[in-house]
Amino acid sequence: MTATQALVVPRGTGKTHHRPSRTWPMTVLGIIFLAIMVFPIYWMINSSLQANSGAATTAWFPVDLTFSGYEAAIQQQGGNLVTSLIIAIGTVVLTLVIATPAAYGLARFKMKGMTAFVFVLLITQMIPTIVIANALYALFNDWGLLNSYLGLILADSAAQIPFAIILMRAFMASLPQTLVEAALVDGANNFRAFVSIVVPISKNAIITAALFTFLGAWGDFLFALTLTSTPQVRPITLGIYNYLGANVQQWGPVMATAVIASVPAGLLLILAQKYIAAGALGGAIK
Amino acid sequence: MTSLHVEAAEARSRPRPGGGRSRSRNRTLHYLTRWLFVAPAIIFVLVFFGYPIVQNVVMSLQDYTTATFYTGIAPWVGFENYAKVFGNPLFWTTVINTLLFTVGSIVFQFGIGMALALFFKRHFPLSGFLRSLLLLPWLLPLIASAAVWKWILDQGSGALNQFLGLFGVQPVPWLVSPSLALIAVIGVNIWLGIPFNTTILYSGLQAVPGELYEAAALDGAVGWKAFWHITWPSIRSVVSVVIVLGVVYTLKVVDIILGLTGGGPANSTQTLATWAYQNSFVQFLFGQGAAISNVLIAVSLVFSLAYLYMTRKEVDE
Numbered sequence: 001m002t003a004t005q006a007l008v009v010p011r012g013t014g015k016t017h018h019r020p021s022r023t024w025p026m027t028v029l030g031i032i033f034l035a036i037m038v039f040p041i042y043w044m045i046n047s048s049l050q051a052n053s054g055a056a057t058t059a060w061f062p063v064d065l066t067f068s069g070y071e072a073a074i075q076q077q078g079g080n081l082v083t084s085l086i087i088a089i090g091t092v093v094l095t096l097v098i099a100t101p102a103a104y105g106l107a108r109f110k111m112k113g114m115t116a117f118v119f120v121l122l123i124t125q126m127i128p129t130i131v132i133a134n135a136l137y138a139l140f141n142d143w144g145l146l147n148s149y150l151g152l153i154l155a156d157s158a159a160q161i162p163f164a165i166i167l168m169r170a171f172m173a174s175l176p177q178t179l180v181e182a183a184l185v186d187g188a189n190n191f192r193a194f195v196s197i198v199v200p201i202s203k204n205a206i207i208t209a210a211l212f213t214f215l216g217a218w219g220d221f222l223f224a225l226t227l228t229s230t231p232q233v234r235p236i237t238l239g240i241y242n243y244l245g246a247n248v249q250q251w252g253p254v255m256a257t258a259v260i261a262s263v264p265a266g267l268l269l270i271l272a273q274k275y276i277a278a279g280a281l282g283g284a285i286k
Numbered sequence: 287m288t289s290l291h292v293e294a295a296e297a298r299s300r301p302r303p304g305g306g307r308s309r310s311r312n313r314t315l316h317y318l319t320r321w322l323f324v325a326p327a328i329i330f331v332l333v334f335f336g337y338p339i340v341q342n343v344v345m346s347l348q349d350y351t352t353a354t355f356y357t358g359i360a361p362w363v364g365f366e367n368y369a370k371v372f373g374n375p376l377f378w379t380t381v382i383n384t385l386l387f388t389v390g391s392i393v394f395q396f397g398i399g400m401a402l403a404l405f406f407k408r409h410f411p412l413s414g415f416l417r418s419l420l421l422l423p424w425l426l427p428l429i430a431s432a433a434v435w436k437w438i439l440d441q442g443s444g445a446l447n448q449f450l451g452l453f454g455v456q457p458v459p460w461l462v463s464p465s466l467a468l469i470a471v472i473g474v475n476i477w478l479g480i481p482f483n484t485t486i487l488y489s490g491l492q493a494v495p496g497e498l499y500e501a502a503a504l505d506g507a508v509g510w511k512a513f514w515h516i517t518w519p520s521i522r523s524v525v526s527v528v529i530v531l532g533v534v535y536t537l538k539v540v541d542i543i544l545g546l547t548g549g550g551p552a553n554s555t556q557t558l559a560t561w562a563y564q565n566s567f568v569q570f571l572f573g574q575g576a577a578i579s580n581v582l583i584a585v586s587l588v589f590s591l592a593y594l595y596m597t598r599k600e601v602d603e
Contacts, residue, residue: 128582
């Protein structure tokens with residue numbers, strides 16, 4: 001079974017009812033496993049709320065609650081946050097504009113060259129980003145795109161488009177052909193049928209692709225590191241990295257920045273649970 | 287990728303049996319509109335994946351440095367960059383580090399991921415909720431995770447040494463000692479990979495028909511026996527996909543290593559990917575950076591082809 005198939009495999013819903021006395025120890029064990037796995041995230045939040053993280057010992061709980069770390073983070077990283085937001089939103093728009101029609105085209109018109117293109121898309125997922133960055137630096141230098149929003153939006157979109165296409169194509173291939181054919185009989189052309197029928201029906205797949213594109217662009221570090229060198233266009237990920245480069249004495253502001261940078265991921269997990277589940281399985285090809 | 291162009295051109299120019307000129311023009315138009323849906327994506331992939339790969343090969347044969355960006359001159363040097371890279375003692379250090387990093391990460395990510403997938407398959411109260419929370423580490427920006435771990439592993443006041451201190455363990459120089467740093471970085475990468483492995487393996491386990499287990503139970507195959515005779519054979523294809531993808535993604539890792547150690551101390555966590563970065567963007571030896579990148583691509587390609595071979599049926603259908 002492969003990733004795209006995994007997307008359509010029904011998730012286990014059949015809850016088997018064991019006697020509570022036998023299953024509660026499992027729950028306790030599960031909570032212990034999870035506590036270990038999410039401890040770093042707890043520690044990030046805990047340290048961000050303490051004044052002297054970095055001193056000899058950090059309390060295991062934020063008893064002396066302070067938001068000074070966040071004040072420092074907003075003061076030092078506020079502009080970078082806006083930059084990250086601009087780049088992430090720009091990347092989502094560009095990626096969807098290019099990937100949605102492509103996903104539909106690849107799902108519906110099964111021409112020979114298109115199958116080859118799907119293979120190419122799968123291969124792009126495996127190419128190390130540093131390889132792309134190495135060559136893009138020279139190209140962007142020629143095009144004047146270093147240290148620009150547009151440059152990072154283009155590079156981030158390039159990284160996200162193949163995954164978005166693969167994710168949406170899997171869904172669009174499952175749409176009944178008759179839906180579109182009916183519209184074509186009524187005189188609509190392929191493009192009109194796509195806009196008025198395929199896009200509305202594929203809303204969930206498009207939202208999933210948008211969410212993961214946003215997360216990918218928001219979390220991008222390597223393109224930002226290689227394709228910018230000035231503070232004018234500096235995403236939050238690079239802001240965190242610059243903290244780490246120096247010998248960190250005060251972890252409060254660093255952890256506060258990390259928490260802020262993690263907010264989109266947390267919000268997504270809470271608000272868009274069903275989309276995440278689909279995307280996570282689609283992530284098999286990410 | 288050029289074959290696509292050829293095919294696109296063929297699709298347009300191929301003579302069609304029957305029909306007058308206008309009908310054939312209609313058909314051509316029809317084909318063209320179909321390709322218009324995909325054309326922007328093809329152009330994007332050509333510019334941002336096709337060109338960089340070709341350009342990397344060209345750069346690896348040139349003396350490409352900072353000066354090139356001002357003068358536009360990059361003299362051809364043949365295989366000199368490769369000779370310099372292979373002749374550098376650091377090359378073997380990075381190859382061994384890459385190997386240890388990849389194998390260490392995959393073995394434990396997969397092992398723990400499998401154990402958790404089997405655990406969550408048993409559906410207990412809150413299992414769905416706990417399983418979705420498990421995804422959180424996977425969704426965080428990598429550099430944020432690197433920051434937290436750098437703080438947790440801090441020698442003087444990090445949480446791990448604080449915790450170990452409760453048992454009387456002296457502070458361990460996790461990221462500072464050349465003999466421990468690679469182990470620490472692998473540990474963090476394992477933590478990052480567990481959610482992905484658990485999720486995919488869990489979905490694979492869900493697809494195994496329950497009747498198989500019932501039938502096996504009648505034959506006395508339960509527990510480990512059931513796992514070896516039913517579960518493992520049923521999910522083998524998922525397992526191979528997870529492992530191949532794991533290898534390919536682990537070879538790509540740069541963020542975590544740069545964030546935690548920057549490749550140090552004394553290059554003890556330098557991998558092929560981070561070394562390529564160091565050459566190109568720290569020392570501005572783009573030619574040598576490209577040569578290392580191409581070694582990395584060659585290794586990834588072997589595994590990519592293995593992956594495509596495994597998924598070919600899905601794409602063909």
